[in-house]
Amino acid sequence: MIEIRGLRKSFRDNVVLADVSLSVEAGSVTCLIGPSGSGKTTLLRCVNRLETIDAGILLVDGQLVGAERRRGRLVEARPGAIARSRTQTGMVFQRFNLFPHRTALENVMEGPVHVLRRPRGEVQAEAERLLERVGLAHKTDAYPQELSGGQQQRIAIARALAMQPKLLLFDEPTSALDPELVGEVLAVMKDLAAEGMTMLVVTHELGFAREAADQVVFMDGGVVVESGTPESVIGDPQQDRTRAFLSRVLA
Amino acid sequence: MIEIRGLRKSFRDNVVLADVSLSVEAGSVTCLIGPSGSGKTTLLRCVNRLETIDAGILLVDGQLVGAERRRGRLVEARPGAIARSRTQTGMVFQRFNLFPHRTALENVMEGPVHVLRRPRGEVQAEAERLLERVGLAHKTDAYPQELSGGQQQRIAIARALAMQPKLLLFDEPTSALDPELVGEVLAVMKDLAAEGMTMLVVTHELGFAREAADQVVFMDGGVVVESGTPESVIGDPQQDRTRAFLSRVLA
Amino acid sequence: PGSETGAGEAAEPVSIDAVPEAVALLPESISDAGVLRVAIPTNEPPTQFYREGTQEMTGLNPDIAALVADALGLELEVVVSNFDSIIPGLAANRFDMTVSSMTPTVERMEALDFVEYVNMGSALVVPTGNPDRIAFDALCGKRVAVLTGSYQLTVQIPDLDAACTAAGQDPLEIQQFQDTRQAISSLASDRSDVVYADGPILSYATLQNPDFEVAEENNVAPVGIGITKGTGMTEPVEAAMTAIIESPEYGSVLSAYGLESMAVTEARVNVAQ
Amino acid sequence: MMHTVGTPTQVQSTLTSLEVQPRKRWLPLLGAAVVVFIVVAGLWDVATNERFRWPVVFEYLFNPQILSGVGLTLTLTVVSMTFGILLGIVLAIMRLAKNPTISMAAGAYIWFFRGTPLLVQLIFWYNIAALYPVIALGLPFGGPSVAIGEANVLITPLTAALLGLALNEAAYMAEIIRSGIQAVDEGQRDAGRAIGMTDAKLMWRVVLPQAMRIVIPPTGNQVISMLKGTSLVSVLAISDLLYSAQIIYALNYQTIPLLLVACAWYLLLTSILTAVQGRLEVRYGRGFQPRPQRRFRRSARAAVRTGEQEDRR
C-alpha cells in the first residue's frame, strides 16, 4: 500500500529524514516508534504531503503521490493534485484538531460534502453510521469542546474514515489523553485493524503495538534503525539504540 | 497540616463535594485518586480557595483558611485575606498554566517579587537555585512555549516552591505529558517528598502513589470512599467501588 | 420656523433674455453642450440655501448663476459642492464656473479669473444692546470670531491689528470657525465677544436670532464669479454680467434678499482687493 | 485574618453551624447605587433642561429631510462596509501570503489608505478628472491606451463616496482580519488539508469562520464608526443624516435640538448594530464558549458521563 524509497527531508540545515525506505502491506498495521525528535511525525506528514519532500519516491497504492515524473525527474505535483491525493489518505492527529465551530456530525460530514461533493443526505446517513461505530451515536450534535478527549479523538477517527480512505495515518493518537480515556481510542483502532484497514501508527503504547501491529518500525535520528514483527523488535531488539529506547519507555 | 471537616460544595444544583473530611499530616504525602467527576479537582481548589465553599471547616497549619469566625458562625474571609492565605499554599496545575509572556526565571520570580514584595536580587538568586534543583538551570531565559511539557511542569513546580509554601497541591501533574516526560516530573516530586514537603496530589499514577505516598484517599461521587496506606487502599481495597476503579485504571 | 422675513423662502424665479454679444463669445464646447455647470457652495443662508425640505438651492448666488446662464443662452446646472472640492472641481472641469461670494485677491487670482457681480460688506455682530460697546475702532484685545480663510481674516484683520499695535493696545484675539453658526454659537456661550464676517450672512443670522444684532458694517467690496483660467469663459461671462447689471432683474434679485444697496455698477475682471 | 485556632474539633465547638456565610459585598453595591444615581440624575436633568428644547426635537424627528439622511447614511454604510470587508479579507490573505511581493503589495495598500485622510481620498476620487480627465486602460510611460469613459461621467458624487469609503475601510478591515486569521490554530489547517481541502476552501470553510469570533468586536467598532463617519461625504454635497440636520439648523438656528434629533437616530442605529453584534458573537462563539468556559466544559463532561454506559465500548 505504501512504498517509500530514499525519502529525504530537511528543514533548512536540519536533516530530519535522512534516507527512509519503508513498505507497508495493504491491510496491515505498522507501528512507528522512536524517541522524540526522531522524525516520526515528519515521516507521517510527508506521506500525506503536509510537508514537501526533498528527494525520494513515495507510492501509495501504486501511485506516485505529491510528485509527477517529467523527463526522468520528479517534479512537485500541482496543489490541486496534492489536495486530491490527500482525500485517499486519512490522518488522525495527536491533538485531535477537530473543527471547534462544527458539531461532531458536521466534522465528520465536512470532507465528503465539501471536498468530495457528495450529496448531503447520503453523507449524513453514513456519518451517523460512523459515529455509531465509534460509540458516539448520542453525541452527533455536541461541539468538540463539550466532549472528553477520548470522545474527540474517536470523532477525529470517524472524520478520517468518512473520506473512505485507503490508508489511515495516526500520530500518537492517545498521548494527549488521560489514562482512563486511552482505552476508548485503542479499542476503536483495534476494531479497524481487525477489519483490514491499512494503518500507519506513531505510538508510545507498546501494548497496542504488541497486540495489533503486523510490523513495528523503530526510527532514530531520521533513519529506520530496525523493523520487523512486534515480537522481534519489541521482544528481542537487535540494535543497542532500540534496546536503550525501550528500556526508557517501559521503565 | 490540613484538617478538613464537613466540607460541602455545590455548583448550582450539582453537589460536587457532599461531606468531605480529611486530614493530612505535616511532612506527609497524600495521593487523591478516583474516577473522573468525583470531585478531586474541586477539593484541591477548595483547599486553595480557588472555589468558595458552602460549609465546613478548613484548617491549614492550624489556621482557619478562607473564612473567619464571627458570632459563632463562619463568614467568608475578605478577598485580601484569601489572597494572603494562598501565598502559603503552592499549587501545580494539570495544564501547567505557566505565564506564557514571561521567561522561566520570571515565572518563578513573579510571586516572591510582586506578591511577597521581596527584593529582586535575593529572589533571583533563589529562583536560580530552584531551577537548578528541578534540573533546568540552563533554561532560565526560555519562554514556556519553547519548552517541553515535562520542563514546563517542572518550572510550574519551581514557581510554587518559590513562594516557600507550607503545603503543595498537585492536580494530575503528569496526565498532560507524553509517557517519556512523565518520569522527569515524578522524579522531582519524589525528591520533594523525601525532603519532607507536605503534599496533596491528585494522580492516576498508581506507581507513584505506591512508592511515595504516606496516605491514599479514594474519592467517588463527592465523598471519601476509602483512605489509608497505599498498601491497604491500592493493594487490598475494602470497598467495591475502589476495586472497580482500580481494575479499570490498571487494565 | 423663524422665517417671518421670507428670507428662508425662495424669491420668485427670475429670468432674462439671452445676450447675443455674450453668446457669440462662448467657446464651442460650451455652446455645443448647451449647459452651464455652476458650482454653488454648500448651505449658508442667505447667499445660498436649500429651499426648506427640498434639495433645491436658492439664494443670491444661485439666482445670479441663473441670470448668467440665461444671458448666455445656456441651461443652468447647479452643482452643490463643499468648498474643499470647488477649486479641484474647477480644475477637473467638473464645473464651468463658481458663484460663491469670492473676494478677488492677488493670491487667489493665480488660480482663478474673477468677474465681479455684487458688493459685499463685513459686519460685526454682538449680543443685543451691545453691552461691550463693540465697534470697528474698539476691537483691540477683544475675542473676535471669524471664518476660516475669509476675506475678513486674511485682509482686514491684519490692518486692524496694526492699528491696535500702533495705538499701544493689545491685538485682536482671533478665533477661527468653519461656518457662521459655529461662530454665533461661540458668541452665545460667551466664548467670543464679537463675530466679524460677511454682512449679508450676519444680517440673516440676526434676523433668525433676536439675541444678537449687527453693531456696525464696513468695507464694502466687490465679490466675483470664479472661472478657471484659460477656459475661454471669462469674456462671455463678463459680457453677460455687464448686460445683467444693466437689466431690472438684477435689482429685483438683490431686493429679494434685502441687499439692494450692494449692487455693483460695472462687471470688472480681476481687480484685486 | 488568620490566627491559630486549634484543632477542627475545638473550632467546631465554638460554632453553631458549619455553613459559611457569603460575605456581603458593600463596595460593588455602593458603586452600583452611585451609578444608578448618576444615570437617573443625568436623564432627569436632560429631560427637564429647557435648553434642549424637546418640542423642537420631536417636531423634526421624522422630518422627510432627516429621514432621507438616515436612508443615505444606511446605504453608504451597508454598501461600503460590505465591499470594505470583502476587500479587507483579500488584503489580509495577501498580507499573510508567503510570496513577499504579494505581502508587500497588500502592506503598501494598507499603509497608504490608513495613512491618508478620508477627506483627501474622497476629494481625490471626486476630482479624479482633474488628474486623469479620461479614464483609460493602457500602458503608462506614454504607451497606447483605450479610453473607457470620461471620469466626470463615470464618477458621480455617490460613486466617489462609495469608492472612497470602501477602499479606506478595506485597509482597516484588513488589519482586523489579519489578526483574526493569525489567531486560528495551525493544527486546523493541517486538519483541513488532511481531508483534501484546497487552500481556498480551507480559508473559507475552516479559517475564516473561526477567525470571526475574534474579528467581530473590532468590526462592530468599524461599522459604528462608519455609520457616523459618513458625514465626511458632505464634502461631495451628499446629505447623510448628520449633514441633513446641519442643513436644517443652518436655516433655523435650532442647533442643539437638531443635533439631538441626529443623536436619537444614531443611537437607534447603534443599538440595532450592537444587538446584531451580540448575536453574531454568540453565533460564532459556538463551540468556543468565551467566558464561562470552565463551567460549561465541566458540566458538558458531566453530561457525557451520564451517557457513559452506552459510551464505553
Place this chain on the structure above:
Amino acid sequence: MMHTVGTPTQVQSTLTSLEVQPRKRWLPLLGAAVVVFIVVAGLWDVATNERFRWPVVFEYLFNPQILSGVGLTLTLTVVSMTFGILLGIVLAIMRLAKNPTISMAAGAYIWFFRGTPLLVQLIFWYNIAALYPVIALGLPFGGPSVAIGEANVLITPLTAALLGLALNEAAYMAEIIRSGIQAVDEGQRDAGRAIGMTDAKLMWRVVLPQAMRIVIPPTGNQVISMLKGTSLVSVLAISDLLYSAQIIYALNYQTIPLLLVACAWYLLLTSILTAVQGRLEVRYGRGFQPRPQRRFRRSARAAVRTGEQEDRR
C-alpha cells in the same frame, strides 16, 4: 496527476535522480510582477502629473502653520489616546464584572458614546456653558449645590477637544480590550490567584499583558483613525494638521497641493505608528509566536534535546 506507476524499483528505473524539483510558481510571480508594475507606474504618474503641482507642495511642506498643525494633531492624539486607553481598560473590566449593575453601567457608557457622533459630543462639551453655565457639584432635583467654576473658564476649546476625543475613544477601546481580556485563558487567572495575587494585580501583571497581543492590531487602527480624526475638532476653532492645510488653501485656492502636504505628514506619522505597532506586536507576541509557531516550537524542542544529558535527572 496520479496514475498507477508500478513498484518503486520500476519507478526508479525510469528516473535519473530521486531529487524532487520544486514546482516553479508562475502565478504568484506573475501577480508580483503586475503589482510591481502598477506601483511603479502609479508612482511615475503621480510624480510627473503636473496637476499635483509639486513645487507648491514643497513650498508648504514645512510652513510654520502646517508644522504647528502637526504638533497639535500629535498632542491631541497622544493625550486623548492615553486617557482613552486607560478609561477603556477600566470600562472593559467593569463590563466583564460579575455585578450586573456595574456591567450595565459600562454597557450604557459604551452604547452612548459609540452611539453619538463625535461632532455632537465635541459641540456638547464646548457649549456646555449654554446648557450648564456654571459647573457645580450638588444634588439634583433642585438640591443644594456647590459651584466649581464657570464652564467657559473651566472648559477651554482644547479641554473640550481632549475631553470629547478621550471619552469617545474610551468607548471603542473598551470593546477592543474586552475582546482581548476574554481571549486570555482562564487557567492563567487560577495560576495568578494560586500564588496569592489580588484581583487588581492579576489583571495588571497577568491578564492585560497577555491581552495586549490581541489588542494591538485594532488599537493601531484606532490610533491612526484618531490621528486623522482630530480634524473634527476644527469645529472648536482648533487647527490640527488637516485643518491648517484647509486654512491655507482657503486663502490661495491651491487645494490639491496643500492636501498633498497634509497627506505627506499623515503618511509619515502613520509609518512611524505602523513601525511602533510592529515592534509592539513582536514584544507582546514573545512567548506566543504568532505565525511560524510550528517551526519555532519544534526547533526549540530540538534545542532542548541537545541539553538532554544534564536535563534528565
